Amino acid sequence: MSSQNTPGPSTGTTGSDQTVILVIAVFAAVIAGIFVVAALSGAGITGSDSSADGTVAVVSIEGPIVQPIGDQLESELSEIRANDSIDAVVLEMNTPGGAPAPTERMYLSIQRTSEQMPLHASVQGLSASAGYYMMMPAEKIYVLPTSQVGSVGLAASEPRPAPPVEGPSGPNKRGSNVINDLATQETLANVFIETVVEQRGDRIELSREEISTAKVFLGVNSVENGFADEIGSLDDAVADAADEAGLDDYRTVEREVSPAGGLPIFARTDHGLVAIYDENPSLADVKPFDTAMVYEPAIPHISELDAVSASDVPERTTTDTESGGDQP
């Protein structure tokens, strides 16, 4: 961009002309360099408000919780913790849940961040199952009157006995024992339930049994029974977080951790849940989940996805037929 500022090519330039041009080039490079560094370091020059006391980061967690979102949130939050210019965090939650492992990574990094600065969660439509699990360390959970939270438990398929497989070195290498599988599922569910008891046991007015029904509560009910804390929108949560951080004037920065393009997609099939990592998936792009912390009614059935994507199939077929018909 600097070269555009230099005078057009001429043959008879003087020495002083050269110096001026060099100075301009160097100056332009310094400006450009500083701009690039600033952009890379994520300080967020854009939208800066010189009068603000600090910054509230709004981290949006959207869609099914399957990798790489756990990765992304963990590094995003560790960066936020290390960034002195960010004083509080609000999680913008909208997820039906997902796989246990990324959920626990997210839970732990949210818990760490919450230790260090005010952190609130603001539920949009739904933050159930894994979504609920991870946001529990938030100081306050904000819900809209009809947001859905809860679904504490595990969506799993009934373990069934399978005939023996010859080859593996041990009986549990492939296949397992029904009783062991049941116990594993129960343990996974218990980890979730006990985390609720530990994190919000003092606020939730339901017994452990009532929590473990995996019921989903609407916002208005959840603030009543302690599954959430306040009715309010994202702005309320941000203002409250800023207040907690002692900021009179604040600015917000938005951080996205959900993968662009909305992938992967979660779907129910007759054999269980799958995550689909490509728009035109091959077998390698479809990953089954035996056990997932999801609120199943919020997950579309694969046939519904078919119906949506099928709209362009007849078009192609028609075109093919027509072009075929045109040629005798």
Next chain:
Amino acid sequence: MNRLQKTAAVAFLVTFVAVVAVGGVVSAVTGGDGNTAELPEVENPQYDADRVSPDTSPGTANIQMDSSATGETIVVSVGGGVSERDIEPLVNTLIEAGAEVNVVSKGSPGPAIGPIGPGPQPPRARPPAPQPSGGEEESTLSEELPEADAFMSIGVSSYRDEDIDAITEFIESDGRTLVAVNPQQEFAPDSGYAELYSELGAYTESGYVYNLAENDLNYQRIFAEPAGSSMLTEGVDRVVFDTATPVRAASSDERMEPIDGSVLSTTRAETDLPVLVRDGDVALVGDTGFLTPENTQRADNDVFVGNVADFLVGGDRTSGGPDDGATGRTEQTNDTAEDVVTVEVAPDGENVFAPRVTEIEPGTTVRFEWKSGGHNLVPERQQPEDHPWSGVEEIKDEGFVHEYTFEEESAHRFVSEPYQDEGMVGVIVVGNPEPP
């Protein structure tokens, strides 16, 4: 490009790279982007195996029969969702005792979706090929049952009319019968079960029983305890039922009831509706999974399955063996008639008599058990009108019991006066009384 432009371009590039490099290093060192900050400490005491892991230690599966079964023929009718492996522990026990076991496959596979949700279907041993439907061939049961000593049905989703006729005939000749169904059963269309239940005098209630507080590895795997006399439940402390539907009988000798804290899925209220009832020679179980190889290791399921085997071979069928086919029906004998039947007064706090209608043979004692207080028991109309039974006029508390033996053929309509307006009415029919 002249020299000047080159110089300018090179100067720009060199300076740009230098600024970016220095700036990047400074930014990293000052912590703009790095992970050098110490991790805040967090506490998660709930991540503790002792706190979250259930006890998986397998029990023993020691199935034993007391009786010999030599010469007995047991017909087992299995549904499409039940493999032979699922019933193996019982079948093996019967074979070991010398019985002949004929497994016939009936009906189409039950609905694939259970209360838990769709499950993976690993390769399973399939039951014998289902008979082609709509053919002109005889129903297998109508061939097998006349010669059988006992009949067990497990997980069958529907019965055809010919099958029902064969089973009816079998029950009427006092053949020992055990029917096991599961909660999915009710979702099967056109199952023929209503007819079968009216023959059994026992029926299922919709929904399934669960227990979130105390269960065997899953909320649907409930524990049930014996109640009433003990035959199927002899030596049984607790049995695990996986996915059980409540069952009821017009009258019952023996029941298995879910432990305290068990809840019915449809009402989400605590229930003590039984999941097994036995009335004389017929029994109805609301679960089809209690006898799988895995589950016979849990609780006292092994003892229970042994008792089931004894029950099946212990019958005294009035027309066992090949039938001449002349009548097909045999007279019902009175030697197995019930001596005592129970009528519950306001079970679960509901203002009803359960069962509402009780049909008994003369000489039977009816035992009225007050399950909630605040009720009396007054005959409203009797046939004959001067029948000596006068009920219990005083309002009684929970736990009160009134017994009366009805010696002659009669009919009685009785009420709990405080709740008469709510329709708390019951009927007892003794034998075949003359119409009024």
